[in-house]
Amino acid sequence: MRQYLVPSFAIIIFLVFWEALVWANDWPNYKMASPSDLWPAFWRFKELFLSYGWDTLWRTVVGLLIAIIVGVSFGMIMGFSKIMREGLYPLLVGFNAIPKATVVPIVALMFVGQHDLNTVLIAFMISFFPIAVSVSIGLSTLEPEYRDILRSLGASKLTIFWKIALPKTLPEFFGALKVAVTLAFIGTNLMEIVSPHGRGLGALFDSGKTNSDYPLMFAVLIALAVLGIALYYVVVFLEKIFAGWAERSGD
Numbered sequence: 001m002r003q004y005l006v007p008s009f010a011i012i013i014f015l016v017f018w019e020a021l022v023w024a025n026d027w028p029n030y031k032m033a034s035p036s037d038l039w040p041a042f043w044r045f046k047e048l049f050l051s052y053g054w055d056t057l058w059r060t061v062v063g064l065l066i067a068i069i070v071g072v073s074f075g076m077i078m079g080f081s082k083i084m085r086e087g088l089y090p091l092l093v094g095f096n097a098i099p100k101a102t103v104v105p106i107v108a109l110m111f112v113g114q115h116d117l118n119t120v121l122i123a124f125m126i127s128f129f130p131i132a133v134s135v136s137i138g139l140s141t142l143e144p145e146y147r148d149i150l151r152s153l154g155a156s157k158l159t160i161f162w163k164i165a166l167p168k169t170l171p172e173f174f175g176a177l178k179v180a181v182t183l184a185f186i187g188t189n190l191m192e193i194v195s196p197h198g199r200g201l202g203a204l205f206d207s208g209k210t211n212s213d214y215p216l217m218f219a220v221l222i223a224l225a226v227l228g229i230a231l232y233y234v235v236v237f238l239e240k241i242f243a244g245w246a247e248r249s250g251d
Helices: 002-025 035-044 046-080 082-097 100-110 115-140 144-152 157-194 201-210 214-246
Strands: none
Touching: 002 035, 035 046, 035 214, 046 082, 046 115, 046 157, 046 201, 046 214, 082 115, 100 115, 100 157, 115 157, 144 157, 157 201, 157 214, 201 214
């Protein structure tokens, strides 16, 4: 119960502080919207929030799933081969160092009119790096004593992977996946904002910016935060199922 009450209480405190800050400074809603300004914006555009929210969510999830497949594949290649790790790491680090905001218009021009493909591609590009690195580190730091013991008992490489390498990597993988979830949402919305005639919460945010509708813009940000938190807790749920044994209880 505490794991639900504590976050809920923290969110309430944040909203109260936000409302009090706007009230104390007497800011108009065209300068800083308050939480009380957001519900009318949600209600006025409720159909767009539902429709565009779904567009943002499914693109993010698809991009994240592709990032998991590619990231795990690269991570396994680098984790099992030192030569491949030395060759691929600089390329991955260099690619990740490029600001994705500069890549967005390039991708938009490469695939003009294919908004779904563009958005999924950016979500993938911005989120696969931490997954690849975490899997690579988990596999490359595997204690050789464990492998030697299983090999002496006649275990195959596949058995060693399933019995030792995979469980060893799962905590690092889910830790990186929690980070990748938020990054995927960033990538999705970057493309939705830049792409003309696009759909999604990013496009709704851009519409609010064009019309100087600050309550709508802040409402979109809150909607994105809610989707991100929801997807984050899906990852937490899966982590408890597949890697719950690695969690250490604390006070």
